Amino acid sequence: MEVHERIDGFRGSLDACRADGLVVGFVPTMGFLHDGHGSLIRRAAAECGAVAVSIFVNPLQFAANEDLAAYPRDLESDLALCAEMGATHVLVPSVDEMYPQPVLTTVTVAEVSERMEGAMRPTHFAGVATVVAKLFSMVGACRAYFGEKDFQQLAVVRRMASDLSMPVEVVGCPTIREPDGLAMSSRNVYLSPDERQTALVLHRALDAGVAAVLAGADHARGVEAVMAEVFATEPDAAVDYADVVDAATLAPLEGLVPGTELRLIVAARVGAPRLLDNAGVVVPPR
Ligand code: PAF
Numbered sequence: 001m002e003v004h005e006r007i008d009g010f011r012g013s014l015d016a017c018r019a020d021g022l023v024v025g026f027v028p029t030m031g032f033l034h035d036g037h038g039s040l041i042r043r044a045a046a047e048c049g050a051v052a053v054s055i056f057v058n059p060l061q062f063a064a065n066e067d068l069a070a071y072p073r074d075l076e077s078d079l080a081l082c083a084e085m086g087a088t089h090v091l092v093p094s095v096d097e098m099y100p101q102p103v104l105t106t107v108t109v110a111e112v113s114e115r116m117e118g119a120m121r122p123t124h125f126a127g128v129a130t131v132v133a134k135l136f137s138m139v140g141a142c143r144a145y146f147g148e149k150d151f152q153q154l155a156v157v158r159r160m161a162s163d164l165s166m167p168v169e170v171v172g173c174p175t176i177r178e179p180d181g182l183a184m185s186s187r188n189v190y191l192s193p194d195e196r197q198t199a200l201v202l203h204r205a206l207d208a209g210v211a212a213v214l215a216g217a218d219h220a221r222g223v224e225a226v227m228a229e230v231f232a233t234e235p236d237a238a239v240d241y242a243d244v245v246d247a248a249t250l251a252p253l254e255g256l257v258p259g260t261e262l263r264l265i266v267a268a269r270v271g272a273p274r275l276l277d278n279a280g281v282v283v284p285p286r
Helices: 007-019 035-047 075-085 124-139 148-163 186-190 193-198 200-214 220-232
Strands: 002-004 024-029 050-055 089-091 142-147 168-173 237-246 261-270 274-282
Touching: 002 007, 007 024, 007 050, 007 089, 007 124, 024 035, 024 124, 035 050, 035 075, 035 142, 035 168, 050 075, 050 124, 124 142, 124 148, 142 148, 148 168, 148 261, 148 274, 186 274, 193 200, 200 220, 200 237, 200 261, 200 274, 220 237, 220 261
Parallel strands: 002 089, 024 050, 024 142, 050 089, 142 168
Antiparallel strands: 237 261, 261 274
16 A cells, blocks of 8 residues: 655556556545545455545635644554555545645535535535535546545535536445434544444434424424434433435435435534434335
8 A cells, every 4th residue: 555645656556547448536634534534445446457545634614613633633543444454545635735735726616505504614515515626636537436425525525526527426325323313423432432322313313303204294394393303302402403415415305305415414412522323214105
């Protein structure tokens, strides 16, 4: 496995892989890797001849009041997991290597970025889209693997790649969960044992919302009310949103039309960390 601190070497090595006829898979990360990242790298390794991983905590996607300095890091264990899961190339750039001059060019994806996480963290998705656009330009033509856990991020990246005609196929991969249902996240490390129990409310709320849709709920507000009731049983979880949206466009919905693919998306603060989760369901025939 090649580990690159410099962008030029990383780019050149992946160009050489493509010249040899290999399809390049790419998994962008902010490090502190867990089995969720591991599953993305493993899938890329199963489907592609070369597998690039980036490990970069991107300052551009953190607002001034957020946890950039405290974001967990463990490069040694990250590199071990990359090697074990089948990565062939890893980029670990410094902030200066990624942003050698003040950033005057940013990427914003309208509409898809604006609600939910975008409303809570107004500068976040421009930071994500900008760094992912830079990483895609360094990696070149590839299949890029993103977890569905950050479902809105996946939609933003997909739309950006399509709008800007990037030579990248964006592949969404299912959320990896702990045995009790908690979605894996680098931020789970901040949860105390009690908060870890409280955090299960996100998964319970989604399960209740999906059950309501399958039982025939015909309006998005009704399903959102079911999720809110579940959150109300855990006063230590501060809900930011629990929304029902169209899975393809992330547009908010009113009446639920049979056959429509929905995403139920929730975010809540439990202790210090904000946790995100979501679930998909198709509105059944009536
Ligand atoms: O999901 C993440 O870890 C980050 O948002 C990403 C896509 C690596 C961009 O910094």
